[in-house]
Amino acid sequence: MEMRLKVCFKCHEFVPILENNYHNTQEIVAFEKFHSGHPVQVVNEEEVANLKRWTGKPSAGE
Numbered sequence: 001m002e003m004r005l006k007v008c009f010k011c012h013e014f015v016p017i018l019e020n021n022y023h024n025t026q027e028i029v030a031f032e033k034f035h036s037g038h039p040v041q042v043v044n045e046e047e048v049a050n051l052k053r054w055t056g057k058p059s060a061g062e
Helices: 022-034
Strands: 004-008 015-016 041-043
Touching: 004 022, 015 022
Parallel strands: none
Antiparallel strands: 004 015, 004 041
16 A cells, blocks of 8 residues: 655655544644645655655754
8 A cells, every 4th residue: 555645845845644643634734734835745655755754843944
């Protein structure tokens, strides 16, 4: 089963999308709020490269 990711192409960060996981749902909401206005898309894991997992902290470039 392939994993789906929500990716921010401006910050080169992602958050995994896990089913039936409360903590992940909260993480996705925070990710969407932080990356509001950025180009964000849901993709399959194998479609992206050179990205880092979002930790909720601003990137060096922000």
